[in-house]
Amino acid sequence: MNPISKLPIPLLEWYRDNARTLPWRTLPTPYRVWVSEIMLQQTRVTAVLSYFDRFMAAFPTPAALAAAPEDQLLKLWEGLGYYSRARNLQKAARQVITDFGGQFPDTYLELRSLAGIGEYTAAAIASIAYGEALPAVDGNLLRVTARITGDDGDITTPAMKKKVTALLTEIIPIKAPGAFNQAMMDLGALICLPNGAPLCDSCPAASFCLAHQKGLETVLPVRSPKKARRIEERNVFFFFYQGKVALRRRPQKGLLAGLWEPPCEHSADARTQLEAWGISLGQPSFAGVSRHIFTHVEWHMEAYVLEVSSSHLPPEWIWADRDAVRHQYAIPAAYAGFSDILEQYLAH
Ligand code: SF4
Known part of the structure; x- marks a missing residue:
């Protein structure tokens, strides 16, 4: 049996007691989840916190975002980096108005049709806001899964992403897919750390994680070196x-x-x-x-x-x-x- 299949119950129990309190989680409307997920791309949670509330106060609805002057939008994004994210947010907000009559789309496939929403973001919104049973596979989920399954495949490759997506699609709890994805994000951010030694003693997967059993926690995951800048x-x-x-x-x-x-x-x-x-x-x-x-x-x-x-x-x-x-x-x-x-x- 693949050790990953033992994960959902202990993970969700751990999450119940250890979930991070984050503003978009207290009121997880599709719009708020979407904005938070876009802000969190390539950006630390601590950096996003102050931006999120200001952004929501300025643009409380997709219609407000769609109508925003560009300079106001970019000014609110100032310092967060990767500004094409802000432009795509506005483009997508306009699509919500023109293509979906102002109603935020509520399926993975429709979400994918919006500007700036890729596989990960669509799965995150669909699972958290609409309960669609899809894993939102980002670097955290790839790392945690590669370690638990002891897989030495290169997590930067499409093949490994496909494999992890397939594995997690099989085990994601149908009744709590949003909690599962967020629990994996938190486990990756708080316990199964990307840099340095993970905190296996505090991990709900420690008893069945193959990387931990074999002492490979800092060897896995395998990642091809990045090109020099x-x-x-x-x-x-x-x-x-x-x-x-x-x-x-x-x-x-x-x-x-x-x-x-x-x-x-x-x-x-x-x-x-x-x-x-x-x-x-x-x-x-x-x-x-x-x-x-x-x-x-x-x-x-x-x-x-x-x-x-x-x-x-x-x-x-x-x-x-x-x-x-x-x-x-x-x-x-x-x-x-x-x-x-x-x-x-x-x-x-
Ligand atoms: S036991 Fe250690 S390596 Fe395995 S998932 Fe938990 S923190 Fe990561």
Whole structure:
């Protein structure tokens, strides 16, 4: 008998006593579960907590989200990263209005038709909000299942995902699929940890987990190494004019699409860059370095500050005062390492 089949009862008992208290769990409407699941992609629970309530207060319904101005949406997402998630949320909210008459779709298949909702998210919403018996297979479920079954297959491959999905589909309790998925998420986050040694002594699966029995807890799961990230050297220019900073909007496609930023380019000679922009007055002063790590690329940035004597800017750049930087324009966290520059130069 596959040891995973022993999991549901002890897991649900453990979950009854150890479930994390999370705002979207207290009122698990499909809309709230959806927003929380999208926010949680690639993002820690602790980081999501403060965003979730603010987002729900601003957009309490799919209709409110569908009608939101883009800048307000991106500003509320500022710092959470992976901004295409926010855009897809809005796209999907609009689909809910146009394709489903404002009613959130209530089956896995219909959920999959919404922008930004993949297999995992659809299964999470369908199981938690509608009781559909589907495992929501993410990194947590893959890791826990690979360890319990002692499987040394590579969990980054589609074949292993398919295998784990099939195994969990067989054992997920029909009457409590949402609790099962959330229990697995919590077990993965609190006990069967991804980095370092899992806390097997506190695990409800310890008596039948093959990785634990064989001492392979830190060997499993097997995961093919990630590709090295590309490193980009960039210059970031902070232009100030009468206590305002120059910002420009990033292109609508690609990394950090549509967000606002201090002009930032691949490293070249700073003066040449300024001339290319038609800003040739004054000598920019070096103001520090910072790094930001994205999934596939790392930015190594050098900042330059220049107080200019004319308000002339290249087309489509804007001057933003302190209030606009705080409340109006979404500036990616990639520039957070330079926040002291804004603090120093923006007029109070
Ligand atoms: S016994 Fe240890 S390795 Fe096995 S599932 Fe529990 S925490 Fe993970």
